[in-house]
Amino acid sequence: MKAATLDLGHISPDDVKQIDIVKIFSNKKCLVADDFPEIRGSLKRSLRSYGAEHVDTAADGSEAVKLCSQNKYDIVICDYNLGNDKDGQQVLEEVRFLRVLLMTSLFVLLTGEQSREMVLGALECQPDDYITKPYTEQSLKSRLNRAIIRHEALLHIKHAISEGDYKKALISCNDLISSGSRYAKDCIKMKGQLLFLLRELKEAKHLYESVLDKKPMVWAKLGLGKTLVEMGDYERAEDLMEEVLQEDERYIEAHDMLAEIHTKRNDMLSAQKAMERATYISPKSVTRHRELAELADINHDDEVSLKAHQSAIKWGSNSCHESPQDYFNYVRKAADSTAGDTSGEAKQIIKQANTFLDRARKRYGSTPEIEAQALMVESQLGISQGQTEKAKALMSKATKLYNNVRSPSVNSSLEFARTLYAMDDEEQARAILTSVAATHPNDTKLLRIIDGITGEPISDEGKGFAAKLTKRGISAYDDKDFDAAIDVFKKALATYPKHIGLNLNLVQAIAANDEQNGADHDHERICRRCLRAIGDLKSDHKQFKRFAFIQKQLSKIYPTLLQSV
Numbered sequence: 001m002k003a004a005t006l007d008l009g010h011i012s013p014d015d016v017k018q019i020d021i022v023k024i025f026s027n028k029k030c031l032v033a034d035d036f037p038e039i040r041g042s043l044k045r046s047l048r049s050y051g052a053e054h055v056d057t058a059a060d061g062s063e064a065v066k067l068c069s070q071n072k073y074d075i076v077i078c079d080y081n082l083g084n085d086k087d088g089q090q091v092l093e094e095v096r097f098l099r100v101l102l103m104t105s106l107f108v109l110l111t112g113e114q115s116r117e118m119v120l121g122a123l124e125c126q127p128d129d130y131i132t133k134p135y136t137e138q139s140l141k142s143r144l145n146r147a148i149i150r151h152e153a154l155l156h157i158k159h160a161i162s163e164g165d166y167k168k169a170l171i172s173c174n175d176l177i178s179s180g181s182r183y184a185k186d187c188i189k190m191k192g193q194l195l196f197l198l199r200e201l202k203e204a205k206h207l208y209e210s211v212l213d214k215k216p217m218v219w220a221k222l223g224l225g226k227t228l229v230e231m232g233d234y235e236r237a238e239d240l241m242e243e244v245l246q247e248d249e250r251y252i253e254a255h256d257m258l259a260e261i262h263t264k265r266n267d268m269l270s271a272q273k274a275m276e277r278a279t280y281i282s283p284k285s286v287t288r289h290r291e292l293a294e295l296a297d298i299n300h301d302d303e304v305s306l307k308a309h310q311s312a313i314k315w316g317s318n319s320c321h322e323s324p325q326d327y328f329n330y331v332r333k334a335a336d337s338t339a340g341d342t343s344g345e346a347k348q349i350i351k352q353a354n355t356f357l358d359r360a361r362k363r364y365g366s367t368p369e370i371e372a373q374a375l376m377v378e379s380q381l382g383i384s385q386g387q388t389e390k391a392k393a394l395m396s397k398a399t400k401l402y403n404n405v406r407s408p409s410v411n412s413s414l415e416f417a418r419t420l421y422a423m424d425d426e427e428q429a430r431a432i433l434t435s436v437a438a439t440h441p442n443d444t445k446l447l448r449i450i451d452g453i454t455g456e457p458i459s460d461e462g463k464g465f466a467a468k469l470t471k472r473g474i475s476a477y478d479d480k481d482f483d484a485a486i487d488v489f490k491k492a493l494a495t496y497p498k499h500i501g502l503n504l505n506l507v508q509a510i511a512a513n514d515e516q517n518g519a520d521h522d523h524e525r526i527c528r529r530c531l532r533a534i535g536d537l538k539s540d541h542k543q544f545k546r547f548a549f550i551q552k553q554l555s556k557i558y559p560t561l562l563q564s565v
Helices: 018-026 037-050 061-070 088-097 116-124 137-162 166-178 184-197 201-214 218-231 234-247 252-264 268-281 286-298 302-316 324-338 344-364 368-384 388-403 410-422 426-439 444-453 460-478 482-495 500-517 521-534 544-557
Strands: 029-033 054-058 075-079 106-111 129-132
Touching: 018 037, 018 137, 029 037, 029 061, 037 054, 037 075, 037 137, 054 061, 061 075, 061 088, 075 088, 088 106, 106 137, 129 137, 137 166, 137 184, 166 184, 184 201, 184 218, 201 218, 218 234, 218 252, 234 252, 252 268, 252 286, 268 286, 268 302, 286 302, 286 324, 302 324, 302 344, 324 344, 324 368, 324 410, 344 368, 368 388, 368 410, 388 410, 410 426, 410 444, 426 444, 444 460, 444 482, 460 482, 460 500, 482 500, 500 521, 500 544, 521 544
Parallel strands: 029 054, 029 075, 075 106, 106 129
Antiparallel strands: none
16 A cells, blocks of 8 residues: 555554555655754664655754755754754744745654743744653654654645635545544644634634533634634633633733733733733743833833843844844833933943944944944934933934935834934924825834824824824813823823823823822823923923923922923
């Protein structure tokens, strides 16, 4: 019997003859990645003894990624620890990210490492198999045999998914399920994902519920939760995720989903807490640290934001998600959070910011655009420390570099606008941001970022949202429900932190509340932030008189506040 004609979907791996497994391996192109030559040689010999005829080797993670980019491998066996280079998780993450190794290829991770961040991070990347050391020749052979037989049985479905033909993949799943395949459970799981991708949400919901009626499978709860979120049933989705975490809080996807649910409800504090927990449990995700930083910025939590940016830099090293923007994000946040602050803690933050700037220049500074961005955030740092002349000189250099870039990136344009805004050149900043918004009219996330930089929203959606919240907050203020007014204006400023009118509204609501109830440390901190965001309004500004009046009110409640702005 030829391997190609074997009905692997219905035969137990234990019943597949070794000669047939040898035939399967003989058609596979393999790669072994390990930093020890002896282990590379041993694994290569093992694969050859299993029937593999083509086996390449890589001595480190970078070489493994390079070889995957140049060759189409069917099987990759990769050690987790690969010296000082990319580790096995980063290799898997990068080859999947670059789409040079699709799900049609088998990726097996070998490791003797047992630390929490390694185990959970590696499993989150979803290798096809995960083999812990030490292992025997026989146990390795048995695990690889089972993995390759299962992989072969589902390969036609994986091919369809990789090609984006989800309907074809769904039909194949149904065929294996109805025929009683030993891999029917795998097919049911894939079917739920395919129904979700095809936007057949009611069918996906029904499938997951039918699985849960028989047995409380975690993957079904996660799939149902994701489907319910998409259908807008946040309450039930939240209950499901809490159930999952009660069983085991290490299910990262449940934390991510809770963060998404809270964000959709505009409960940003709860979203931040969920994301903080996720980054603690599995700290190697660069993108998750960036999301945490964004949430912390919305919640004005400078400490968490700075730590999240720093973690993105740390774990970004050797990662496919590494970016100079992480360094610039930290410096910008440092400038924002230390403005006017002369404490020892603030000095340490500034020192770290300068260290990151030096590192970014060494690592990425070969292009004029990167150097321009570095000069821009350094200028913002100078402004925050009252070094006006130094900031102007840095910005002059940055402007020359920026203007010589033929097609500046969105990140460069946003940074240029932020720096112009910090230097009170709002008119030019708005002109740049308006141009960026015009060229990306359907990028809602980018438009929200743009609206957050300016004193007044640029997008129509932003203008409408700000006006709606302003009306609601003023209504609460007029009813002397100051707590409600403060809450509404805080939510509005989470999206539009530079909006002068909203900042004034929040400060005015706090002043009215604290006149009745006394000074509050958190309120004083919020007022300080708002006044810094407003800056020095010129006497001809339409809000100047109101601004001056509110300052007098605040000085009665917080006598030293204006001195520290």
